[in-house]
Amino acid sequence: MDGMTVDYNGLIPNNVGLNDDARVRKALETWYPGYIDWWTQMGPEGFQDKLVYLRTAVGVGSEGWAKFGYVRMPEYRWGVLLAPEVEGRTIPFGAHKGERAWQEVPGEYRAMLRRLLVIQGDTEPASVEQQRHLGATAPSNYDLRNLFQVNVEEGRHLWAMVYLLQKYFGRDGREEAQELLHRRSGDRDSPRMLGAFNEATPDWLSFFMFTFFTDRDGKMQLHALAQSGFDPLSRTCRFMLTEEAHHMFVGETGVQRIVQRTCEAMRDAGIDDPTDVERVRALGVIDLPTLQKKANLHFSLTLDLFGNEISTNAANAFNAGLKGRYREDRLTDDHVLTDATYPVQRLKDGAIVQEDVPALSALNMRLRDDFVTDANAGVARWNRVLERAGFEYRLRLPHVAFNRRIGEFAAIHADTQGRMLSEQQWAGGKETMLPSDDDNRFIESLMRPVHAPGSYADWIAPPRIGIDNKPGNFEYVKIEA
Ligand SMILES: [Fe+2]
Numbered sequence: 001m002d003g004m005t006v007d008y009n010g011l012i013p014n015n016v017g018l019n020d021d022a023r024v025r026k027a028l029e030t031w032y033p034g035y036i037d038w039w040t041q042m043g044p045e046g047f048q049d050k051l052v053y054l055r056t057a058v059g060v061g062s063e064g065w066a067k068f069g070y071v072r073m074p075e076y077r078w079g080v081l082l083a084p085e086v087e088g089r090t091i092p093f094g095a096h097k098g099e100r101a102w103q104e105v106p107g108e109y110r111a112m113l114r115r116l117l118v119i120q121g122d123t124e125p126a127s128v129e130q131q132r133h134l135g136a137t138a139p140s141n142y143d144l145r146n147l148f149q150v151n152v153e154e155g156r157h158l159w160a161m162v163y164l165l166q167k168y169f170g171r172d173g174r175e176e177a178q179e180l181l182h183r184r185s186g187d188r189d190s191p192r193m194l195g196a197f198n199e200a201t202p203d204w205l206s207f208f209m210f211t212f213f214t215d216r217d218g219k220m221q222l223h224a225l226a227q228s229g230f231d232p233l234s235r236t237c238r239f240m241l242t243e244e245a246h247h248m249f250v251g252e253t254g255v256q257r258i259v260q261r262t263c264e265a266m267r268d269a270g271i272d273d274p275t276d277v278e279r280v281r282a283l284g285v286i287d288l289p290t291l292q293k294k295a296n297l298h299f300s301l302t303l304d305l306f307g308n309e310i311s312t313n314a315a316n317a318f319n320a321g322l323k324g325r326y327r328e329d330r331l332t333d334d335h336v337l338t339d340a341t342y343p344v345q346r347l348k349d350g351a352i353v354q355e356d357v358p359a360l361s362a363l364n365m366r367l368r369d370d371f372v373t374d375a376n377a378g379v380a381r382w383n384r385v386l387e388r389a390g391f392e393y394r395l396r397l398p399h400v401a402f403n404r405r406i407g408e409f410a411a412i413h414a415d416t417q418g419r420m421l422s423e424q425q426w427a428g429g430k431e432t433m434l435p436s437d438d439d440n441r442f443i444e445s446l447m448r449p450v451h452a453p454g455s456y457a458d459w460i461a462p463p464r465i466g467i468d469n470k471p472g473n474f475e476y477v478k479i480e481a
């Protein structure tokens with residue numbers, strides 16, 4: 001096999017030669033029933049027996065890697081897909097820079113690597129669990145399909161990490177693979193590993209914000225791991241990124257379509273002031289200040305995923321050659337960073353200041369800054385909708401110190417501009433910056449299912465083009481079948 005085509009003959013589609021690897025094939029086949037149990041219990045509720053128009057990966061080249069077709073989700077062909085091997089690849093950064101990339105786990109970094117795989121792997125099923133009730137309130141057949149596409153691909157991302165664990169970590173890896181099916185998002189006794197993945201995703205605005213912000217954290221982490229000197233991880237993540245792009249698309253266009261619909265409704269009703277929340281809500285659309293509050297919430301929850309401002313774990317993973325920076329291969333410094341510094345926002349003597357710290361210890365912040373830049377580009381595209389519609393209101397990302405639970409700013413309260421607030425000021429002003437119970441109740445009141453092909457809930461505009469260029473009335477999810 002050339003590594004570019006995917007073998008669909010066995011139980012597990014793959015381009016990693018599972019046919020010739022009896023040990024790993026058996027481990028994966030043993031794990032499979034537990035995965036299906038997990039999927040049927042914790043995957044999309046109410047639609048498991050429906051035919052859904054989904055894309056499935058059939059190759060790993062940059063062109064024509066996916067095919068579309070109707071499939072019932074439990075019968076989706078989850079598989080193990082790695083991007084093609086790069087001939088003569090070397091470790092691009094850290095203490096081993098320039099050495100041949102590893103095809104086996106370097107013994108000294110075994111524990112560190114295992115931890116990286118488990119943390120990444122844990123986020124994938126978590127988001128499926130968080131989103132499992134959303135089908136019941138989908139604003140259209142098109143959106144319903146996109147939700148399920150994201151869900152099956154997160155399932156496949158779990159497969160991706162489980163393959164690496166089972167192939168390279170023996171019994172430890174098999175145990176970790178079981179644990180990944182055992183933890184549950186939001187569970188008191190056995191929660192998922194990271195905070196944002198234990199939050200509820202109760203409505204579609206939350207879903208779009210989640211895929212815009214939190215899947216984008218996933219994108220950044222995958223980019224950093226795609227640089228890894230452990231070549232199988234690099235190849236896995238490079239392929240995952242091709243799928244991840246759709247998740248960003250779902251989030252960005254989802255919010256964009258909400259903004260568009262809100263603008264249309266305000267214009268039709270002659271409302272010039274988008275902050276006139278009561279009047280806008282009376283039109284049955286989501287007002288812009290509420291969108292801003294939801295963005296504030298999901299942005300701040302997602303920032304916590306990048307970890308502490310100063311991190312020796314991040315420095316160690318970089319030195320070891322396991323986790324690089326965003327697009328390391330496009331950076332032009334020495335890729336070792338022993339003498340470099342990086343500016344970080346910190347809490348010093350009760351004030352927020354910028355401080356130069358050793359670049360190695362600030363790698364979490366560097367990745368987070370790249371995330372903020374990437375997210376800001378998407379927000380700018382939302383704002384273009386407002387601009388075109390003739391409104392001066394703009395959406396913007398809050399300050400990084402706002403509403404944090406991890407890192408230095410967890411100890412303080414700050415407003416969305418980064419001004420420090422007393423406990424009392426925070427308690428008094430919180431509801432102007434984060435969704436209140438009242439805001440959530442309003443959003444919830446709009447969540448009514450629209451499953452008929454070609455119809456859309458009143459609070460969201462139709463997409464400009466269909467998935468796989470299908471026409472507007474295409475039945476992506478066969479509701480009656
Ligand atoms: Fe994922």
Ligand SMILES: [Fe+2]
Nearest residue numbers: 215218244247
């Ligand atoms: Fe994703």
